[in-house]
Amino acid sequence: MTITQKQFDTLVGTLENFSKAHPRSYRLRVALFAILGYAYIFLVLAGLLTLIGLIVSFIVFSHRVNSAIIKLAILLLIPAWVIVRSLWVTVPEPEGLKLNCRQVPKLFALVDELTTKLQAPRFHNILLNQEFNAAVVQVPRLGIFGWQENYLLLGLPLMQSLSLEQLKAVMAHELGHLSGNHSRFAAWIYRIRKTWMQIYERLHQSDQSGASVLFNRFLDWYWPSFNAYSFTLARMNEYEADRCAAQLTSANNTAEALINVEVKARFLESSFWSDIQKRVEHQADPPSNAYSSMLTVLHSPIAEEETKQWLEQALAQKTSYADTHPCLADRLKSLGYQTTQLETLPQPATIQISAAEHLLGKMILHKFAKQFDQDWKAAISTPWRQRYAYLQETKDKLRALDQKAQMQTLPEQEAWERAYYTLELQGGEAALPFLQDVLKIQPDHAEANYTIGQVFLHKADASGIAHIEKAIEQRVDWVIAGCELVYGFFCQQGQTEEAQKYRARAEQHYQLLLKAQQERATVGDYDRFQPHTLKALEVNELKQQLACYPQVKEAYLVEKVVKYFPEKHFCVLGIVRKPGLIESSDAPHKLINLLVTNLQFPTEAYIIILNHGSSDKLKKKICQIHRSLIFRR
Numbered sequence: 010m011t012i013t014q015k016q017f018d019t020l021v022g023t024l025e026n027f028s029k030a031h032p033r034s035y036r037l038r039v040a041l042f043a044i045l046g047y048a049y050i051f052l053v054l055a056g057l058l059t060l061i062g063l064i065v066s067f068i069v070f071s072h073r074v075n076s077a078i079i080k081l082a083i084l085l086l087i088p089a090w091v092i093v094r095s096l097w098v099t100v101p102e103p104e105g106l107k108l109n110c111r112q113v114p115k116l117f118a119l120v121d122e123l124t125t126k127l128q129a130p131r132f133h134n135i136l137l138n139q140e141f142n143a144a145v146v147q148v149p150r151l152g153i154f155g156w157q158e159n160y161l162l163l164g165l166p167l168m169q170s171l172s173l174e175q176l177k178a179v180m181a182h183e184l185g186h187l188s189g190n191h192s193r194f195a196a197w198i199y200r201i202r203k204t205w206m207q208i209y210e211r212l213h214q215s216d217q218s219g220a221s222v223l224f225n226r227f228l229d230w231y232w233p234s235f236n237a238y239s240f241t242l243a244r245m246n247e248y249e250a251d252r253c254a255a256q257l258t259s260a261n262n263t264a265e266a267l268i269n270v271e272v273k274a275r276f277l278e279s280s281f282w283s284d285i286q287k288r289v290e291h292q293a294d295p296p297s298n299a300y301s302s303m304l305t306v307l308h309s310p311i312a313e314e315e316t317k318q319w320l321e322q323a324l325a326q327k328t329s330y331a332d333t334h335p336c337l338a339d340r341l342k343s344l345g346y347q348t349t350q351l352e353t354l355p356q357p358a359t360i361q362i363s364a365a366e367h368l369l370g371k372m373i374l375h376k377f378a379k380q381f382d383q384d385w386k387a388a389i390s391t392p393w394r395q396r397y398a399y400l401q402e403t404k405d406k407l408r409a410l411d412q413k414a415q416m417q418t419l420p421e422q423e424a425w426e427r428a429y430y431t432l433e434l435q436g437g438e439a440a441l442p443f444l445q446d447v448l449k450i451q452p453d454h455a456e457a458n459y460t461i462g463q464v465f466l467h468k469a470d471a472s473g474i475a476h477i478e479k480a481i482e483q484r485v486d487w488v489i490a491g492c493e494l495v496y497g498f499f500c501q502q503g504q505t506e507e508a509q510k511y512r513a514r515a516e517q518h519y520q521l522l523l524k525a526q527q528e529r530a531t532v533g534d535y536d537r538f539q540p541h542t543l544k545a546l547e548v549n550e551l552k553q554q555l556a557c558y559p560q561v562k563e564a565y566l567v568e569k570v571v572k573y574f575p576e577k578h579f580c581v582l583g584i585v586r587k588p589g590l591i592e593s594s595d596a597p598h599k600l601i602n603l604l605v606t607n608l609q610f611p612t613e614a615y616i617i618i619l620n621h622g623s624s625d626k627l628k629k630k631i632c633q634i635h636r637s638l639i640f641r642r
Contacts, residue, residue: 014516018330018509020237028241035241036194042238043201046231103146103160105136106377116368120161123181126257127188132161139300139381140164141274143176145183149204157200165377168365169304170273175266176364178254182263185253186246195246198239205232243333248343255344264346268320271337275319276311277303290400290434295393300381304374308363325503331512403430421450425457437464455483459491466498474498485574488518525573532581532615534626537570540635542578547611548639554608555640560600562587564640565619565631580614583631586621587642597621 028035110117116135124131142164147157161183168176186199209232254263285299296302328336335343365374407430410423419427428443441464447457459480465473474495481491492515499508543551543566555561563585571579584604586597593599597618604616619628631637 015513017233017237020234021240021330024238025241039198039239039242040194042235043198046201046205046235049227049231102148103136103138103162105138105162106380108135108137113369113373115370116163119177119368120180123177123184123257127181127184127253129184129187130157130159132159134158135161135163137163137165137377139166139385141166141170141270141277143167143179143183145186147200147203157204165300165365165374165381166277166303166307167270168368169363169374170307171266171269171364172262172360173362173364173367174258174262175269176368178258178263178266179270181254181257182250185250188250188253195242195249198242199246202236202239202243205235240330240333244335247334248340251340251344260344260346264341264344267337267340268323271323272311272316272319273307275322276315277307279319280315281306289393289396293394293397295386295389297386298382299385301375301378304365304378308360322501326500327503327505329505329509400434403433406430407434421447421454424450425454428457428460432460437467440464453479453483455480455487459484459487462491463494466494469498469501471498471502485577489515489522492518521573525571525577528571528573529569529579529613529615532569532617532627534624534630538567538581538630538634539570540637541566541568541580543580543611550609552640556642558600558603559642560586560589560596561640562642563638565634565637566639567631567634567637569615578612580610580612581631582608582610582614582616583619583628583637584616585619585628 024035108116120132120135123129140162142162144162146160146162148160150156150158161180163180167179171179209228251263254266281303285296288296323337326336326338328339369377407427410419410427410430413419413423414427424443424447428440428447431443432440437460441461444457444461444464447454448461451457458476462473462476462480465471465476467473477491477495481488492511496508496511496515499505499511541548548566551566552564555564561584565583565585567581567583569579569581582604584600586600589596601616601618608614608616617623617627619631
């Protein structure tokens with residue numbers, strides 16, 4: 010069983026205190042937990058090999074092979090092979106432009122210098138990508154058994170934003186995680202955490218029954234538990250990596266790199282990309298120079314007012330158990346960087362030559378920028394044109410609604426459409442009066458309340474929380490997204506305690522959704538049923554659809570009585586199937602698949618064949634419900 014976020018936070022907090030009081034015992038526990046994962050894998054493998062060995066030995070010593078032995082061998086070897094295959098989890102290689110030493114010798118020289126000084130493993134590949142980030146990625150060649158192939162990922166926008174010394178600090182931090190100069194134990198745990206996280210994600214994405222039976226249940230318990238046990242060590246490793254960076258460059262360079270990254274990341278998200286996306290209203294094709302223009306603005310000074318605002322937001326955030334990375338303020342404090350120094354922080358304009366220009370050269374930099382321009386445009390062209398066409402259509406609809414509003418009061422639905430179209434075309438501030446008009450007509454309008462809440466929270470106005478709350482009261486499926494919005498708002502305001510309440514609430518709701526999903530996953534004679542609540546028009550539409558399937562002899566419609574979210578009605582459609590004279594054994598399943606794929610249901614529904622596979626008791630219970638028979642051929 011997986012642990013909840015609340016249990017995770019409690020466990021990490023307990024282990025954090027334990028690690029301070031008993032550091033050696035804490036490390037021993039983490040080491041034993043790391044070994045436990047591999048011990049389980051080797052135990053499963055040993056069992057498989059023993060089983061296969063016994064079969065082979067029996068065949069060899071008995072000197073005979075009969076049908077029973079063959080069946081037993083097939084019975085054991087097939088699942089064994091599936092399980093062995095599931096162990097060989099492949100992790101996709103990172104994407105990016107592969108660099109070589111001849112192309113960018115200065116960059117390779119810098120990487121060699123850092124890896125030598127930090128006694129870090131050599132990199133098999135250095136990739137340049139479009140991200141505003143730098144990372145070390147290890148891809149296990151042998152799946153769960155490791156033998157890592159090391160990748161260094163460098164984002165061209167990040168390289169353009171930093172000075173050479175600042176980029177060295179960022180790279181030294183990433184390499185510091187694998188450094189042999191400091192705690193080899195911490196570096197080992199860091200690698201194991203990354204490997205288990207990759208294995209956990211990949212096995213859950215696979216559809217192999219062998220893996221599900223023997224590994225998914227174990228990993229559902231093991232990875233969250235190991236993640237909690239090693240969390241404190243992972244956070245300590247982040248501070249240690251910062252110290253590595255400070256020793257190789259300086260505390261000032263490391264601190265200013267952290268600050269520069271925070272500010273410019275917020276600039277890209279809040280300003281640059283939003284400005285690019287606004288062009289879709291007037292341009293049928295995306296711009297051809299997105300990355301080239303980005304590299305230009307990243308090397309230019311950012312407005313002092315915006316810099317101050319984004320920096321204040323970053324410094325207001327508090328360290329939490331949501332991420333192993335400490336918050337910016339704690340990282341600066343650990344480096345001995347005083348907040349009074351922020352007043353004299355060098356602006357990007359003072360960086361005469363960026364790290365990208367220094368390490369790649371202007372010609373190579375220009376070449377890569379053009380390549381990323383082309384790649385981005387090719388990837389975005391289709392959705393961009395679709396969005397452009399949609400916005401042109403939206404303009405026409407909004408124009409018609411504006412004209413109608415001048416002559417008469419719009420009904421609720423049209424008032425909402427006018428507000429929504431204004432939001433799409435002109436943004437939240439322009440749409441706010443129209444959204445408030447919707448609430449005058451219908452104060453509980455879920456969509457309008459949620460949208461107003463988003464607008465207010467984006468403006469750092471706490472009154473938006475009440476609107477979000479009102480919306481998610483009515484829409485169960487919006488609770489997690491609404492809690493995440495409020496959580497993000499409180500994080501930006503530095504109100505960690507309030508933020509954690511919404512995070513815990515989202516986690517609790519997620520657990521309820523899982524239970525509701527499990528409750529709705531099956532239907533049996535042990536369930537309770539009640540008459541359906543569909544309207545006559547909806548039932549008639551359903552009957553017309555069922556008439557298209559000659560295999561359907563009768564259809565019964567009821568609702569399953571559910572414990573979780575009973576306001577979301579869960580229908581059960583019981584089908585009495587007319588068997589054919591000549592048909593395959595999977596004919597009932599084919600009919601179910603057809604109905605599931607094609608039937609249009611107004612609510613969530615479960616379809617079952619009542620005269621195939623299900624018990625007579627279930628059929629009797631469903632047929633006895635009042636008004637359950639809706640179709641008979």
